[in-house]
Amino acid sequence: xxxxxxxxxxxxxxxxxxxxxxxxxxxxxxxxxxxxxxxxxxxxxxxxxxxxxxxxxxxxxxxxxxxxxxxxxxxxxxxxxxxxxxxxxxxxxxxxxxxxxxxxxxxxxxxxxxxxxxxxxxxxxxxxxxxxxxxxxxxxxxxxxxxxxxxxxxxxxxxxxxxxxxxxxxxxxxxxxxxxxxxxxxxxxxxxxxxxxxxxxxxxxxxxxxxxxxxxxxxxxxxxxxxxxxxxxxxxxxxxxxxxxxxxxxxxxxxxxxxxxxxxxxxxxxxxxxxxxxxxxxxxxxxxxxxxxxxxxxxxxxxxxxxxxxxxxxxxxxxxxxxxxxxxxxxxxxxxxxxxxxxxxxxxxxxxxxxxxxxxxxxxxxxxxxxxxxxxxxxxxxxxxxxxxxxxxxxxxxxxxxxxxxxxxxxxxxxxxxxxxxxxxxxxxxxxxxxxxxxxxxxxxxxxxxxxxxxxxxxxxxxxxxxxxxxxxxxxxxxxxxxxxxxxxxxxxxxxxxxxxxxxxxxxxxxxx
Amino acid sequence: xxxxxxxxxxxxxxxxxxxxxxxxxxxxxxxxxxxxxxxxxxxxxxxxxxxxxxxxxxxxxxxxxxxxxxxxxxxxxxxxxxxxxxxxxxxxxxxxxxxxxxxxxxxxxxxxxxxxxxxxxxxxxxxxxxxxxxxxxxxxxxxxxxxxxxxxxxxxxxxxxxxxxxxxxxxxxxxxxxxxxxxxxxxxxxxxxxxxxxxxxxxxxxxxxxxxxxxxxxxxxxxxxxxxxxxxxxxxxxxxxxxxxxxxxxxxxxxxxxxxxxxxxxxxxxxxxxxxxxxxxxxxxxxxxxxxxxxxxxxxxxxxxxxxxxxxxxxxxxxxxxxxxxxx
Numbered sequence: 001x002x003x004x005x006x007x008x009x010x011x012x013x014x015x016x017x018x019x020x021x022x023x024x025x026x027x028x029x030x031x032x033x034x035x036x037x038x039x040x041x042x043x044x045x046x047x048x049x050x051x052x053x054x055x056x057x058x059x060x061x062x063x064x065x066x067x068x069x070x071x072x073x074x075x076x077x078x079x080x081x082x083x084x085x086x087x088x089x090x091x092x093x094x095x096x097x098x099x100x101x102x103x104x105x106x107x108x109x110x111x112x113x114x115x116x117x118x119x120x121x122x123x124x125x126x127x128x129x130x131x132x133x134x135x136x137x138x139x140x141x142x143x144x145x146x147x148x149x150x151x152x153x154x155x156x157x158x159x160x161x162x163x164x165x166x167x168x169x170x171x172x173x174x175x176x177x178x179x180x181x182x183x184x185x186x187x188x189x190x191x192x193x194x195x196x197x198x199x200x201x202x203x204x205x206x207x208x209x210x211x212x213x214x215x216x217x218x219x220x221x222x223x224x225x226x227x228x229x230x231x232x233x234x235x236x237x238x239x240x241x242x243x244x245x246x247x248x249x250x251x252x253x254x255x256x257x258x259x260x261x262x263x264x265x266x267x268x269x270x271x272x273x274x275x276x277x278x279x280x281x282x283x284x285x286x287x288x289x290x291x292x293x294x295x296x297x298x299x300x301x302x303x304x305x306x307x308x309x310x311x312x313x314x315x316x317x318x319x320x321x322x323x324x325x326x327x328x329x330x331x332x333x334x335x336x337x338x339x340x341x342x343x344x345x346x347x348x349x350x351x352x353x354x355x356x357x358x359x360x361x362x363x364x365x366x367x368x369x370x371x372x373x374x375x376x377x378x379x380x381x382x383x384x385x386x387x388x389x390x391x392x393x394x395x396x397x398x399x400x401x402x403x404x405x406x407x408x409x410x411x412x413x414x415x416x417x418x419x420x421x422x423x424x425x426x427x428x429x430x431x432x433x434x435x436x437x438x439x440x441x442x443x444x445x446x447x448x449x450x451x452x453x454x455x456x457x458x459x460x461x462x463x464x465x466x467x468x469x470x471x472x473x474x475x476x477x478x479x480x481x482x483x484x485x486x487x488x489x490x491x492x493x494x495x496x497x498x499x500x501x502x503x504x505x506x507x508x509x510x511x512x513x
Numbered sequence: 514x515x516x517x518x519x520x521x522x523x524x525x526x527x528x529x530x531x532x533x534x535x536x537x538x539x540x541x542x543x544x545x546x547x548x549x550x551x552x553x554x555x556x557x558x559x560x561x562x563x564x565x566x567x568x569x570x571x572x573x574x575x576x577x578x579x580x581x582x583x584x585x586x587x588x589x590x591x592x593x594x595x596x597x598x599x600x601x602x603x604x605x606x607x608x609x610x611x612x613x614x615x616x617x618x619x620x621x622x623x624x625x626x627x628x629x630x631x632x633x634x635x636x637x638x639x640x641x642x643x644x645x646x647x648x649x650x651x652x653x654x655x656x657x658x659x660x661x662x663x664x665x666x667x668x669x670x671x672x673x674x675x676x677x678x679x680x681x682x683x684x685x686x687x688x689x690x691x692x693x694x695x696x697x698x699x700x701x702x703x704x705x706x707x708x709x710x711x712x713x714x715x716x717x718x719x720x721x722x723x724x725x726x727x728x729x730x731x732x733x734x735x736x737x738x739x740x741x742x743x744x745x746x747x748x749x750x751x752x753x754x755x756x757x758x759x760x761x762x763x764x765x766x767x768x769x770x771x772x773x774x775x776x777x778x779x780x781x782x783x784x785x786x787x788x789x790x791x792x793x794x795x796x797x798x799x800x801x802x803x804x805x806x807x808x809x810x811x812x813x814x815x816x817x818x819x820x821x822x823x824x825x826x827x828x829x830x831x832x833x834x835x836x837x838x839x840x841x
Contacts, residue, residue: 311725345721356718357714361711372707377707
């Protein structure tokens, strides 16, 4: 039985994962991870991107086998060679991307692959509908009908269909991978209701989330993973957010963001009443030389759209932009670039990097004017440019001629960043600069941001990670529904104040404060 | 992955050159190996006369395949090029027969090629309509238009000076081969060293990233198609001037042969990847296979099947390579 000094061993572990090891070419994804979950327990898995959570749940769901270690259900080892084996062992997984057939009905989706049959291989539609209604009733879901087409449902309702599908297969162990990532607040509340009902029925829920408040709200125990290793298993009642964060990142949060205080200079970017309907509504903001301004907000609040409007991807309909005091009318990215604006987009894969091109070619792409003369590229100058970038950003690559798509996420992000800095911009707009990269690369990018600000660059940073916003920003702006909803100085900004402004309860928060 | 040192980075271009050379060597070996194998079966295949006929008669495919490579690298495709070559040959021939200055007749093919292709590029880029749809429409228009306007009549009595393909530079080097080699070298250098060439790779490899880097995707695509039109015009001249008559029909399946040459030559059909220069070797290989079929007493109609196999094998190899890369 696996238990550590803090978590007491529950009476009957329904699922028990023992000493799992898994390596992929070049990466040790999991090194001896163990945890267990009892009947009626919600067990949270916590860890940064790349900590091994996804690999672990894929092993338990039978997507791929572990190199070493075993999975036990009710004390008996089970062989999970294929997803079907996991299903038969009573394990069901709900992934972030829901695996539903949008053209089919709720009932058809629930019973896809195990539909009740009448004689001669015909589907027994009546039983199917009855059982669907029984499932709906058992979870007290009243706004979902068995014959609705799934494509017409909200994300929250689709997720409920997936949960029902798991229950229809008599799943006793339910794995949920970041189930609230795309949900509205109301749907999150409903999801928690359902999870509590499942708990009461004796289902063991493995709950994966980045959101600490959810973990405290819903789970009984939490297991923290870091770099593929098991760090700790704690009863939620015995721990707090600060401790979990420390366990997760392996150091204290202050040390994580090496904020350098630098003198703030003249305004580089001044935006007044900027309009680009429907997502940017009369936005005004200022970013000065040497300043890092954090832009927080929920997904869909219009942060990326604001950045793209400033950068000329979607030119503004109204309002005013000044760069270094001069009024400008930015109509295209090329124009923005020539004015000294750089934009590192959110989605490296589709917007930042040309994967089939080499590291050298990617580095020079935004600065071709600097290495090309009379329309032809000076190879020597280009190699020097890329070589400098590699040194400066500590990009781990075998050579300048390495294909960029083969590098790790963190190194790809450094190239995207370096590509833009090759142009010596005055204003750098970063959209989620550290999403999906490992802790080490993250710290390095934060260090670079600090250095760049110290050199007088003005930085506007969009981030959904509040610790990053709090740790890096001199000033924090919060966007909500296309407008700047609140502004905080570094001293005023807290998780709570920013969170409240993001959600729209910020007036209440101010009253409370 | 080891950390880079500059010594390491400097040493690398040599390695890359080797890798490149080996791909080219593979095609060259295929060309020579096939010649020897067929020659052993039927020595007449190796007659100087036959080999030079193969080269001369197919140089226009090599020239057209250069433009096609660029189009494919930019992430597009063009299936109208065969029909366009037929139309351009007819325009040029008609002008020559009706007493226009020969140079004007030649220029007309180039200019018309550029205009038609640039128009298609503009429709594709600015109206955001898939290239396959636009060029399929153009294929139909050109094919149908050509037959309707000419009534299927052949153009004969072409003036002697019209026959560009007959000219031999310095008395030995035939113009078609010269043009094919020159165009290949210039295009390869341009793609490799010019900022515009780099823009084509970037647009094909990741249009969104290219756009954010300030590279105009529509302008790049129009440029690529205009260039492709220029090469199609040059190809049409070689095609029109190598025989005494111009048949007012479109050479059957010409576009497929040109696309095969581009793809077998190492251009990834998925866009964004690598080199124009091997395309020419691939064009020679395909022409050689077609000729070889005759000499080993196989119906030349099999060439279409052979082309199909070549395309499938190359595309499958390319996709497998990409999957391997994605996994690494």
